[in-house]
Amino acid sequence: MKARIHVYLKPGVLDPQGVAVATSLNHLGFDEVTAARQGKLIELDLDGADADAAQARVKEMCDKLLANPVIESYDIELSA
Amino acid sequence: MKTAVIVFPGSNCDRDAAVALERVTGRPAAMIWHGDSALPEGLDLVMVPGGFSYGDYLRSGAVSARSPIMQDLVRRAGEGLPVLGVCNGFQVLTEAGLLDGALMRNAGLRFICEKAPLRVETADTRFTRAYGDRKDVTIPIAHHDGNFFADDETLDRLEGEGQVAFRYAANPNGSARDIAGITNAAGNVLGMMPHPERAVDPALGGTDGLGVFESLLGGRS
Numbered sequence: 067m068k069a070r071i072h073v074y075l076k077p078g079v080l081d082p083q084g085v086a087v088a089t090s091l092n093h094l095g096f097d098e099v100t101a102a103r104q105g106k107l108i109e110l111d112l113d114g115a116d117a118d119a120a121q122a123r124v125k126e127m128c129d130k131l132l133a134n135p136v137i138e139s140y141d142i143e144l145s146a
Numbered sequence: 147m148k149t150a151v152i153v154f155p156g157s158n159c160d161r162d163a164a165v166a167l168e169r170v171t172g173r174p175a176a177m178i179w180h181g182d183s184a185l186p187e188g189l190d191l192v193m194v195p196g197g198f199s200y201g202d203y204l205r206s207g208a209v210s211a212r213s214p215i216m217q218d219l220v221r222r223a224g225e226g227l228p229v230l231g232v233c234n235g236f237q238v239l240t241e242a243g244l245l246d247g248a249l250m251r252n253a254g255l256r257f258i259c260e261k262a263p264l265r266v267e268t269a270d271t272r273f274t275r276a277y278g279d280r281k282d283v284t285i286p287i288a289h290h291d292g293n294f295f296a297d298d299e300t301l302d303r304l305e306g307e308g309q310v311a312f313r314y315a316a317n318p319n320g321s322a323r324d325i326a327g328i329t330n331a332a333g334n335v336l337g338m339m340p341h342p343e344r345a346v347d348p349a350l351g352g353t354d355g356l357g358v359f360e361s362l363l364g365g366r367s
Contacts (some may be wrong), residue, residue: 082253100322134205136248
């Protein structure tokens, strides 16, 4: 089983890297870009086939290490 | 006075910290490897030094905060052991849950290495009492992720409870409310981005950092 975890800054938390990315895209002529937010994608290979159990374990991993709850939120996507 | 410095892979201010501690206490600091499971007994201060522990992988301080020695450090801090985290050490202490908030990428995106004018916000902490009535000090900063963030409720609480120890006189990195250093609620843990251990010798650009160590460890020996 694979888990894809998208970690991103909570709304309202300033993302200076995202601002720089948006500005750079504007400089390249992509004027339609009004904002950018930069996050992380973490892929895990997991033993086991129980999706519910995996979901709970990966959530625990996020809360303990992969995301910082002060500034970040996350989404978990499991696939076979 | 017995002191210790935690050493992670990628720490690079651990020796500066040890020199500063020995200068103030007259005794060498114990250097404690991050993989050890217990701190020595009878310590008066543990310092979590600056650097780029674990290469800042994942988030600055995130991996270090889960290392074996940190489990014991968190437990001992809960019992009242004084802990000083500087720069990466501040990041580690927030990641370990000993201090509020988080240190994010500098608002200007650049690594900043310069002398930072600071304001000692309160001399009523065990880390700042030696500053007395002195409010303005200059201590070097050297960081890429020093932009202190916490929600407004947390910031109000930190300010209301007198937990803001240092503020930047000229905010270099976007930190919320110019915060450069905070203590925990119990007052035995201080995290700060500026490097007091780099300001303990007149030959090396000033002695304004000595107050932090003298506050904790008594007068110069």
